[in-house]
Amino acid sequence: MRFLTIAGIVFYTSIIFFIGGILIIFSFNYLPIQDAINALTQYLPLTLNSKIIVGLTGLLLIIISYSFAQLILGKMQQEKTIAFANPQGQVTISLSAVEDLIKRLVRGMPEIKEIRPDVIAGKKGIAVDLRLILASEVNIPDLTSRLQDTIKNKIQETLGIEEEIFVKIHVAKIISTEEKDRKRKETDKEEPRSIPYSGYGRV
Amino acid sequence: MIPEDSRTDLGTIRIHKKVIASIARLAAMEIEGVKRISANFNSDVWGLISGKNPSGIKVDIDKNEEIRINVPLVVKYGFNLPEIANKVQENIQRAVEKTTSLTIKDININIQGVEK
Numbered sequence A: 001m002r003f004l005t006i007a008g009i010v011f012y013t014s015i016i017f018f019i020g021g022i023l024i025i026f027s028f029n030y031l032p033i034q035d036a037i038n039a040l041t042q043y044l045p046l047t048l049n050s051k052i053i054v055g056l057t058g059l060l061l062i063i064i065s066y067s068f069a070q071l072i073l074g075k076m077q078q079e080k081t082i083a084f085a086n087p088q089g090q091v092t093i094s095l096s097a098v099e100d101l102i103k104r105l106v107r108g109m110p111e112i113k114e115i116r117p118d119v120i121a122g123k124k125g126i127a128v129d130l131r132l133i134l135a136s137e138v139n140i141p142d143l144t145s146r147l148q149d150t151i152k153n154k155i156q157e158t159l160g161i162e163e164e165i166f167v168k169i170h171v172a173k174i175i176s177t178e179e180k181d182r183k184r185k186e187t188d189k190e191e192p193r194s195i196p197y198s199g200y201g202r203v
Numbered sequence B: 001m002i003p004e005d006s007r008t009d010l011g012t013i014r015i016h017k018k019v020i021a022s023i024a025r026l027a028a029m030e031i032e033g034v035k036r037i038s039a040n041f042n043s044d045v046w047g048l049i050s051g052k053n054p055s056g057i058k059v060d061i062d063k064n065e066e067i068r069i070n071v072p073l074v075v076k077y078g079f080n081l082p083e084i085a086n087k088v089q090e091n092i093q094r095a096v097e098k099t100t101s102l103t104i105k106d107i108n109i110n111i112q113g114v115e116k
Helices: A002-027 A033-043 A048-079 A095-106 A140-159 A177-190 B017-029 B041-050 B081-100
Strands: A081-086 A089-094 A112-121 A125-135 A164-175 B004-008 B011-015 B034-037 B058-061 B067-076 B104-115
Touching: A002 A048, A081 A095, A081 B081, A089 A095, A089 B081, A095 A112, A095 A125, A095 A140, A095 B104, A125 A140, A140 A164, A140 B081, B017 B034, B017 B058, B017 B067, B017 B081, B034 B104, B067 B081, B081 B104
Parallel strands: A089 B104, A125 A164, B067 B104
Antiparallel strands: A081 A089, A112 A125, B004 B011, B034 B067, B058 B067
């Protein structure tokens, strides 16, 4: 599996290098595009056999790309899970599921305008990084401490785990909702919306 | 796509992997707290091509004719995930063994999301 990943990376890196090199050659006009097209049409005679070879090569490239994407995505998914075993088999919980859980949990809190959770499972336990956008009237130490407790308890309760859960909070922005609403109302009153050409064409 | 088969006096009975996957899907959906069966990369691509919405349940049969089922799940918000996973495993095992008389080695649950 490791060999396939390395082979795939080497394959794609060389293709990207090749395309990059060709683009640079074209951009500096070392080789005019028209000459390249002429050379291609000259050296690739469009007989039935060559068409089949070109078509099969294209198909092979698509299959390789598909397999490689599947391999990488599968690996990425495996790495981002919390796993435990049952007598009937293994249970893996995707970390994005835990992130969903946190988003749902926070939805009932009007003080939090937006949340971006990032969950990382390590050897020491589960680390939750939160980026928050809060309403301005909120007491931040009180809210963040409440949020840390709630998230910690909910994850432990829902996942049924006793591991350490570290909740790190970063308040990225504070939005003043009242001010925004007031400004919006004022602009609506002062500037009645004028519709261009609204008077024309009416009887 | 190897169908599971067994021989009787009258001939061979073959049960396709898709049948086992369908039974597993129905058994999983019976459990309260299961929102839906999630899709995987293959079923996503196949869904795009065919316009259908196939489930991401994967059934593997090894040389000893033991079955391994992988079930990607999305669970409803508010339920205990290990408890749901355990119930799904038990229900799938019961349903597949009852319906097909086949032996199941593993039922691997992969919880991929939480929805309301």
